Amino acid sequence: DTEVTQTPKHLVMGMTNKKSLKCEQHMGHRAMYWYKQKAKKPPELMFVYSYEKLSINESVPSRFSPECPNSSLLNLHLHALQPEDSALYLCASSQQGDSLGEQYFGPGTRLTVT
Amino acid sequence: AQSVTQLDSQVPVFEEAPVELRCNYSSSVSVYLFWYVQYPNQGLQLLLKYLSGSTLVKGINGFEAEFNKSQTSFHLRKPSVHISDTAEYFCAVRNDQTGANNLFFGTGTRLTVIP
Numbered sequence: 093d094t095e096v097t098q099t100p101k102h103l104v105m106g107m108t109n110k111k112s113l114k115c116e117q118h119m120g121h122r123a124m125y126w127y128k129q130k131a132k133k134p135p136e137l138m139f140v141y142s143y144e145k146l147s148i149n150e151s152v153p154s155r156f157s158p159e160c161p162n163s164s165l166l167n168l169h170l171h172a173l174q175p176e177d178s179a180l181y182l183c184a185s186s187q188q189g190d191s192l193g194e195q196y197f198g199p200g201t202r203l204t205v206t
Numbered sequence: 207a208q209s210v211t212q213l214d215s216q217v218p219v220f221e222e223a224p225v226e227l228r229c230n231y232s233s234s235v236s237v238y239l240f241w242y243v244q245y246p247n248q249g250l251q252l253l254l255k256y257l258s259g260s261t262l263v264k265g266i267n268g269f270e271a272e273f274n275k276s277q278t279s280f281h282l283r284k285p286s287v288h289i290s291d292t293a294e295y296f297c298a299v300r301n302d303q304t305g306a307n308n309l310f311f312g313t314g315t316r317l318t319v320i321p
Contacts, residue, residue, distance in 0.1 A: 096249075134296055134311035135250070148308070182249055194240070195309060197249040 096198035098183050104204045107173060113201045115166040115183030124166040125195065126158060127182040135182055141166060173205045209233075210299050212312035219287055220320050227282040227315045229271075229297030238300040239280040240309065241271055245293045253295075256280060267291070292319045 096117045105111050115124065122143050127135035140148035141160040155177075157169040166183055180202050184195040211230045219225045231237060238257050242250040254265025261273040271282045280297060297312040 098249075132314075132316075134314050137308060140308065184250075194252060194255060197242075197251070199249040202247070 096183055096185055096196050098181075098198035098201050100201060101199070102202045102204075104206060105170065105173065106206055107175070109173075110169070110171045112170065113168040113181055113183075113203075115168075115198055116164055117185040117196070118164055119185065119196065120163075121185035121187055121196070122163055123186045124160065125184040125186075126166070126168055127184065129180040129182055129200070131179075139168075170203075173203075175205050178203055178205045210297050210310055210312035212297055212315050214315050215313065216316045216318065218318045218320055221289055222286045224285050225283065225287050225291075225317065227295050227297075227317065229280045229282065229312060231278050231280065231297075231299045233278075233299060239271075239273060240298040240300070241265065241269070241280075241282050242296045242298060242311075243267075243293050244296065244314075250296065253282070287317070287319045289319050289321060291317060293317060 096115065099114045103111060124141045126138040128138055129135045137150050138152045138156065139146060139158045144160045144163055146158065155172045159167040159169060168181065180200040182200045183198040186195045209232050213228050217225060217227060240255045241253040243253050244250050253269050254263045254271055256263050256273045262270060264270045269282055269284050271280055273280050282295065295315045295317055298309040300309050
């Protein structure tokens with residue numbers, strides 16, 4: 093199984109809502125990532141988890157809160173978002189501790205903040 | 207620090223014609239290089255990667271890329287494109303010195319195959 097799954101596929105939320113994005117992989121990968129991708133732009137790294145611990149936070153606003161409950165699951169909790177946060181949110185995973193570095197991406201969650 | 211430059215933001219090409227998508231990188235240390243493809247409304251899929259060894263790398267869907275250390279380039283090529291190759295293509299670099307698996311993406315090249 094070389095698949096990264098993300099739910100939901102689409103999400104529309106108001107600026108006062110609280111919602112969560114979910115990402116799951118069963119490849120035994122111990123590194124997981126959240127990226128944000130605006131239209132016609134490359135993915136921008138937000139967070140990196142390594143062995144279920146947050147290792148990188150790319151100065152992301154606190155209205156985005158990541159969580160890694162176990163080695164297969166990665167969540168992104170959203171609260172009080174702004175319309176400019178509307179984007180495609182991509183999750184990825186990779187093996188940790190080796191030098192291959194290949195990341196496997198999920199299909200993304202298309203988020204619209206109204 | 208490392209960076210990736212994709213000079214061509216858009217490349218139109220006729221069906222069955224060859225195509226080259228350019229990628230240049232800058233890094234003071236050894237790098238691993240990747241090409242990813244993104245079809246509309248989808249995530250990224252790995253096309254091919256250069257880690258070490260042969261500088262000519264073959265990937266999926268008939269694509270190949272050549273690592274050129276002296277020119278710091280990793281251009282992607284396909285001898286004959288299909289309509290289904292229409293997509294966004296991202297070149298990415300990973301620095302193997304930091305121990306992290308961070309990828310740095312180029313700005314992408316939109317390949318449009320014209321019937």
